[in-house]
Structure formats: C-alpha cells, structure tokens
Amino acid sequence: MNPLLESLITKGLLFDAAGVIGLALIALAAIKLAHRNHSWGGTMMAVGAISLLIVRIYLIVSPHVITNEHLFAIGPIGLALMAGLPPLLLTFGLAGVVWGLWGHERWLGEENH
Numbered sequence: 001m002n003p004l005l006e007s008l009i010t011k012g013l014l015f016d017a018a019g020v021i022g023l024a025l026i027a028l029a030a031i032k033l034a035h036r037n038h039s040w041g042g043t044m045m046a047v048g049a050i051s052l053l054i055v056r057i058y059l060i061v062s063p064h065v066i067t068n069e070h071l072f073a074i075g076p077i078g079l080a081l082m083a084g085l086p087p088l089l090l091t092f093g094l095a096g097v098v099w100g101l102w103g104h105e106r107w108l109g110e111e112n113h
Contacts, residue, residue, distance in 0.1 A: 016060050023053040026097070033104065041104025048096020055089045 027049035034042030062082075071079065 016056075019056055020053065020060070023049060023056055027053055030097075030100065037104070037107075039104045039107045041100045041102065041107055044096050044100030044103060046100070048093045048098075048100055051089045051093030051096060055086050055093065058086060 027046060030042055030045035030049050033039070034046050036042075066082075074082070
C-alpha cells in the first residue's frame with residue numbers, strides 16, 4: 001500500500017482535522033443564518049452542528065486524556081455517561097441539523113408567499 005495513504009488511514013489526523021474544521025464551518029454558517037434571518041431553523045441547525053462538533057472533539061481527545069485512574073474515579077454512573085452521551089449527542093445533533101434545514105426552508109417558503 002502507498003505509505004502516504006497508509007499514514008492517512010492509520011493515523012487519521014488529517015481526517016480528524018478536516019472533520020472538526022468542516023463541522024466548525026457548518027456551525028458558524030448556521031449561526032450566521034440564524035442571526036441574519038431570525039429563523040428557528042437556523043438556530044436548530046446551529047445547535048445540532050455544535051452538538052456534533054462537541055462529540056467529534058470529545059472522541060478525538062478522550063483516548064489521549066482519559067486514563068484508567070479517571071475511569072476508576074468517576075464510578076459506574078460516570079462510565080454510563082461516557083458511554084451513552086456521545087451517541088445521544090450525535091443522534092440529536094444530526095436530527096437538529098436536518099430538522100433545522102427543513103424548518104428554515106419551510107420558513108423561507110412561507111415568507112415568500
């Protein structure tokens with residue numbers, strides 16, 4: 001396999017950086033849209049994109065920060081939160097972006113009629 005491609009796939013830093021930058025740009029665009037048009041759909045898109053961004057950063061940073069001592073210190077409730085919160089935030093983040101896009105387009109359609 002090509003060494004550059006293998007490095008990109010195994011290390012993943014470039015893909016992680018592109019994912020974080022892309023989500024940050026989506027969040028900024030949604031915030032600008034919500035502020036400029038005062039639509040609830042833009043606000044929902046912004047909340048969803050920020051939720052996705054938080055989870056993405058958490059998933060990138062957590063393997064480097066969380067140690068066995070942390071896991072022992074937080075106990076079973078903390079472990080349940082660490083396991084359950086990222087998928088929940090991903091689900092609600094994606095739903096927020098889609099629902100916000102739908103709501104904003106519907107709001108624009110009502111405004112033009």
